[in-house]
Amino acid sequence: MTSVAAPPRRRRTGLRAVPKVIWFFLLIPAAVEVGMVFWPAVNSFYLSLTEWNGLGAAQPVGLDNFKNLFSDEIFRGALWNNVIWAVGFGGLSVVGGLALAVALNRPRRGVGLYRSAIYLPMVFSLAVTGLFWRVQYQPDGTINTLLGAIGLESVERQWLADPDTALYAVLIAAVWRQVGYVMVLYLAGLKSTDPTLDDASAVDGAGAWQRFRFVTWPQLRGVNTVVFAVTVIDSLRTFDIVWAMTQGGPYHSSELLSTYMFQQGFTFLNLGYASAIAVVIFVLALIFIITYLVRATKEEIA
């Protein structure tokens, strides 16, 4: 009786009692992650309530760091830049990535080549990407030369040295790298949509845009959530490319929260103040981390 009933039940959960050695399998990696991630994260919260230059003991100052943050012009500028960054970086890479995914979805001659070319920048580090584009943005670089060649000399400028354009110049470089990644995510999403629905609505006379808007797009909801969460988390983390191209300058015009935090922490050794900025970054990222985790949990159950 039990021998008949047991196997299906075990197959459903598929889990066994825990032998001792398995605890080591779990505890060793868990200990590494606790020591390198969770313990430091908790420490940052504590440090954000102190004033500390790294020597001696940290002086508790309550919420002073946070109060100072909100009257700090540079911080507010960086926060605003981060909003511009999240919207611009997210918006452009999603629109570009989605458009390319739709264009390159169906197999035909040349598609593989186009796809590879577009996601190739993905494999370069953000620092390399930054340098690639620094070269283009030079006063005598390709961008100004091209503008000159088509008679737009008046638009030419020192893109990275001009406070009005520095942030956007860096943003373009970051989008160039990100579009391929978003395209890959959407290509996978499109693969899991039902092609018969698309064909059926084509037979019913729906145009290409209508088919996309009312048939394909609703089926991409899951991918959208992931792309959205990933992009915002990435925007809040963005550091390397700004560091490589402008270091937040000129005059903090391309400063993001992450670069400002790094300067405060590692250049000026205002460790408490820098930790407070880090806590702000964390709080802003939290809701998107939760979105991602909820999605991950759903997959886990499915």
Next chain:
Amino acid sequence: MSTATLKRRRGWVFHAVMAPLTLLWVAPMVFVVVLAFRSFDDIAANGTAAWPVSFGLEGFREALGRGTMGRALWTSVQVTVPAVILSLLLASWAAYALARFNIPGRRAILLTMLAGNLLPPQILLIPVSRVMESLGIYDTLFALVTIHVGFGLGFYTFVLHGFMRSIPGELTEAARIDGAGPVQIYARIIMPLCRPSLAALGALATTWIFNDLIWAITVLRTEAKLPVTAALLNLQGGYVSNWNVVAAASVIAAVPTAIVFFAFQRHFVSGLLMGSNK
């Protein structure tokens, strides 16, 4: 008009849009590669955007030698190889334990580990450099390997866990009845079956770790110990107007990951998809 000609015409439009767009996409890379092979005199006389009239390896020689990119490449190998292997090994242990055994709160543990990987690194930087100091390993490559392993573990564990859950229980059950212990089942059955996801994660982890900047400048201080990405930024400061050297150095920093990409293109793409919308 027959559907065949209509199709052909659509195909023509498709290529007319995509081919120039693709060229535009790769143009910055091509331009940097060309720049890297030009001579300093050519660039100084004609500007960076001019048609090349020189060809030489001067930029690469300078970047690899005095520009320290050669040494930095070797440093990056010394960091990336052990960090990737250790990350995947430890992650496979945790994933095996969580996927195949009845550990209390296993789902919560898994998601907590994944959450750790999603944290913005900024919240860890200052305490991590302090932890490394107190362990006496600050400014060593060992510290850099350690933080890469610790920070990446959650994601690798999550992905491998998903894959291990999908391995049918009958496979391990048969081995267990034949007297294989949990470690043997892990080594002889589970790990060999995980090879595709390990390859994908390996390709992904290699590019992530090789491309890292922020951890390197957080736990290392000595310039001579910096890996490729950090060394590249230092070099940029030292060769402000030597664009051929800067271009050559960025090509040197880009080539290893490009090789990984072309060698493991399929793994790489499936790696990108893991944990997002598999």
